[in-house]
Amino acid sequence: MTNISRQPAFIYTYAYNDAERSLCHLEMRSFFGEDTEIKIIKSQVKIDPSRSPFMKGRVEILIDGDTVEEIIAQASAFGSENETNKVIFLKINDRQGKDKIENSERLQIERAIGSEMQGEFDLHNPDQLYAIVPYGGRWYFGLYTKSEPIWFHHVKKPREYSTALSTRVARAVANIAVPHPKGILAIDPCCGIGTVLVEALSMGIHIVGRDINPLVCEGSRENIAYFGLTGDVKKSAIEDITETYDVAIIDLPYNLYTSASWEEQFTILKHARRIAKKVVIVTIESMDDRLKTVGFQITDRCITTKQQFSREIVVCE
Structure with a gap:
């Protein structure tokens, strides 16, 4: 029939x-x-x-x-x-x-x-x-x-960072955080050179970037502009953010060699919970206990592998 x-x-x-x-x-x-x-x-x-x-x-x-x-x-x-x-x-x-x-x-x-x-x-x-x-x-x-591989055109950026997420992973993370963008306001409060921001903005996701390092904020703005996108990136520590968002995307730690201490991670996670209803965390180490200590409930997760190391992506509410 x-x-x-x-x-x-x-x-x-x-x-x-x-x-x-x-x-x-x-x-x-x-x-x-x-x-x-x-x-x-x-x-x-x-x-x-x-x-x-x-x-x-x-x-x-x-x-x-x-x-x-x-x-x-x-x-x-x-x-x-x-x-x-x-x-x-x-x-x-x-x-x-x-x-x-x-x-x-x-x-x-x-x-x-x-x-x-x-x-x-x-x-x-x-x-x-x-x-x-x-x-x-x-x-x-x-x-x-x-499907057109738009992400592929974002691989080469003016500002590079060796341990930043790959464009494929960054694009998938943005989709996991904001699968349906209408009416959603997102933030990347530790945005680095803007790998996630570029992918999210290219898909019409309303996202802002913040970072404590003014140099990487400058690099992030340069990368965003290079691809003809418009983004809001400012220097700010996560504890100084007063606005609230539907979702936050956080790549922890900042890189493989200068991993944040538990105290620094706790500060980031605690304030992430304060400013966002949903948080997607990218980490190279398991932190279930830490997330629960802060008050997060883990709703989904996955592992992504690149060469010698794995990252865990954890969805929390």
Whole structure:
């Protein structure tokens, strides 16, 4: 049976390696309230796929059916005589093993749907991209949006800091902290050279940066401006911040070689709890007891690994 999608629904596909799995899954849970091992997920939540460093693309579902033949039979209702289109069969799907659909069959399905649609078929530069994908025992067809690796353009910055988060991790952390930016005010009170700020601002997240070091504040402002973004970065100790925020992102300690003492960490954590309802903490050491001492409740977490060391990302409220 074919259904024309009434309530908006979307299918997202993912690509990540073993070291990124935990971080990707935490980002997934932040966006959708659940994760999956099969690198494809269906949700009624709409996310720009270019926000995530792990998303490959998004299908905005138009119709679904029990068989691909049902989709082909409905294809003439889609497309336009005024635009060219292309249909792609998503290689990332849940049909694996003996049920895997081979390349030759995928090409046949693409052609069968495309030939029935309105408008011309353009393989190289179509006006509109569509996708077909099997998932959960059904077939889904809809508008396809490919993820653009915006974060990749932020890798090279005017000001660098050897132990700063990678752009991929920083982007995922910003998404974990603020999965749905509308109406949310965020702060990075130990912002360093602004790696998290650049990623958050590039996604339209309303975030401000503060740091006790005037030199890194200057570097942060330079990095933000370099990418054509506008940000509010000021020199300030966290204990001097009087405003309140929906969420704070804190990378602890500041680097691997001058780790903050417990007293300094306690001050940062205590004031983070004072100024923000939700706090996402990045740390290279376990600090569950310290977080509980300050009064935080840990709601989710993950591990991200880079070369010789791991960072823990802890979501607290």
